[in-house]
Amino acid sequence: MGKVKKTRKNTYNYNVDRKKLRRRAKKKSAPRIQCDEIRNAWNRSKSLAGNMAEMGLVADPNKSLPIRERTVIGEPSKVRKPYVLEGLKAAASLPSKQTMGISSDMIMYVRHMVENYGEDYKAMARDEQNYYQDTPKQIMRKVNLYKHHHTKEYQTLLASRTKQ
Incomplete structure (x- = not known):
């Protein structure tokens, strides 16, 4: 006689919140960029280092300001989106909106x-x-x-x- 094949029935797991799982997966897949200038210039098909180099920014500050003499990764000749830097400088020069007031x-x-x-x-x-x-x-x-x-x-x- 042959063995009886045991099949496991797919059951719904009531202990798992599907909505929360979906939200977590969505957050992990697409991180939220809070800076408007960088978010608008971001290219999803490129890597972080590639995007940052195009904007004239550096992903790793240790490589941009080395202790020993090295070449700088974010060279100005490769900057294709200089408007991002200008926007960041303009935003940094504005007075802060979050100053603590006095009652x-x-x-x-x-x-x-x-x-x-x-x-x-x-x-x-x-x-x-x-x-x-x-x-x-x-x-x-x-x-x-x-x-x-x-x-x-x-x-x-x-x-x-x-x-x-």
Whole structure:
């Protein structure tokens, strides 16, 4: 007698989230390039090093700035897309949009402190409006942050303080 051939039935695996699997596979296959200039000039049929060399960029910084005398990989003669470099330089020269702002409450707090005490941080720490019981060093950090963002206003506050 012959052996009975065992066949395994294909069953659906309920423990696997197919949607997540598809998303992961999609992310691995096509990485997201966040820089607009590079994304627009990217050629999917070329390798990373080939794309970067065309743009005048270098994939491996250790090879572009060697310790010993070597030839540079991203030679300017091979740059076919110089507009990418120009776009990156223009984007780098723009002021940053993600600067940390100061809340209006903190501005009022610092103005009150500087108007009344100047730069005496120990006296500021004992003030009634120091609700959060900031230490002199914490108050100094807040004043320095205000100084950094509102330089002219801080100078006028100090000037009005010295006149009194």
